[in-house]
Amino acid sequence: MVLVLALAGVAILIGRRMGVRGQYLWGAALAFLALVLLLQLFLPDAHPVKEATGTLSGWLIFIGVGGVGLAYLCALRVLKRHAQSEEPASAPSDKFTDAELNRYARHIVLREIGGQGQKKMKKARVLVIGAGGLGAPVLQYLAAAGVGTIGVIDEDVVDSSNLQRQVIHTDARIGMPKVFSAQAALQAQNPLITVLPYNRRLEADMAADLFADYDLVLDGSDNAQTRYLVNRVAVKLGKPLISGAITQWEGQLSLFHPASGSPCYACIFPHEAAAGLAPSCAEVGVVGALPGVIGSMMAVEAIKLIAEAGAPLKGQMLIYDALYSETRLINLKRDPQCSVCGQPAK
Ligand SMILES: [Zn+2]
Numbered sequence: 001m002v003l004v005l006a007l008a009g010v011a012i013l014i015g016r017r018m019g020v021r022g023q024y025l026w027g028a029a030l031a032f033l034a035l036v037l038l039l040q041l042f043l044p045d046a047h048p049v050k051e052a053t054g055t056l057s058g059w060l061i062f063i064g065v066g067g068v069g070l071a072y073l074c075a076l077r078v079l080k081r082h083a084q085s086e087e088p089a090s091a092p093s094d095k096f097t098d099a100e101l102n103r104y105a106r107h108i109v110l111r112e113i114g115g116q117g118q119k120k121m122k123k124a125r126v127l128v129i130g131a132g133g134l135g136a137p138v139l140q141y142l143a144a145a146g147v148g149t150i151g152v153i154d155e156d157v158v159d160s161s162n163l164q165r166q167v168i169h170t171d172a173r174i175g176m177p178k179v180f181s182a183q184a185a186l187q188a189q190n191p192l193i194t195v196l197p198y199n200r201r202l203e204a205d206m207a208a209d210l211f212a213d214y215d216l217v218l219d220g221s222d223n224a225q226t227r228y229l230v231n232r233v234a235v236k237l238g239k240p241l242i243s244g245a246i247t248q249w250e251g252q253l254s255l256f257h258p259a260s261g262s263p264c265y266a267c268i269f270p271h272e273a274a275a276g277l278a279p280s281c282a283e284v285g286v287v288g289a290l291p292g293v294i295g296s297m298m299a300v301e302a303i304k305l306i307a308e309a310g311a312p313l314k315g316q317m318l319i320y321d322a323l324y325s326e327t328r329l330i331n332l333k334r335d336p337q338c339s340v341c342g343q344p345a346k
Helices: 002-017 022-042 048-052 056-090 098-103 114-123 135-145 178-189 204-212 224-237 290-307
Strands: 125-129 149-153 194-198 216-219 241-247 250-256 316-321 326-331
Touching: 022 048, 114 290, 125 135, 135 149, 135 178, 135 290, 149 178, 178 194, 204 224, 216 224, 216 290, 224 241, 224 250, 241 290, 250 290, 290 316
Parallel strands: 125 149, 125 216, 149 194, 216 241
Antiparallel strands: 241 250, 250 316, 316 326
């Protein structure tokens, strides 16, 4: 009997190796078992084949034990399937998976963020203007933090002169549109979030439609025209705007949100600087780690705002002078006559 079972086992293994489907193997095994039983039942007692294939009682015990084992396995399978089919129905989409719980564990243990704050992060939709110096740390930390949906808009391609500070891009991705390079970096860091790249310049005719899809806007753009446009559209739609800027050794950031009583960008800088008075980083230079500092601070402000932790940087501007290691916090006031958020006198 042991020999017969061993031979049948070898036959099944060979069948599996050859790619024979499970149901055929089971069918063959059952047919083989039936044949052995028939031999045991109908062959005369002293028949050599009957003697070589064991005893009838032995086979009956084998069938009994095997049957109970199979029934147990089937019952387990049915229970498992039942549990799996019930899981998605009873688990709302904001429930964390084990992978998410582990990934965001250091946030979840923070009293000010916790599970609730992390859930808000997962649901949040954040738009980042610019995938350059400020955009790099902003995007990286928001993705790592588990912000569920991150949009990024930029029209540029990666240039070797960017790599001194735009650490989201790599040498191998020179020539690639920055938003796609950023997307690759973010998805590699955190595959559990969604990144939406917009490979184009932000224009007045599409900005409102784009902003409407997001809860919060972070501006790391490098030109005044975009900066004023971002502010106008954010104010119009009542979206909070975290704005950062850098030049040479100094950077600044603030949260502009007139809808919650704080000033807008135009309250503080009502007029675009005259040409030549606000030179670009390309003209006057910028120290590589500075956007890392200011962009990371912007990401922290975004995380605080989403998780409703601490006091947001509204009505205040944080200024960092890297050359002399100085930080200053200045109070900002809303301008009732502001051309963007105020009601100018008629
Ligand atoms: Zn204003």
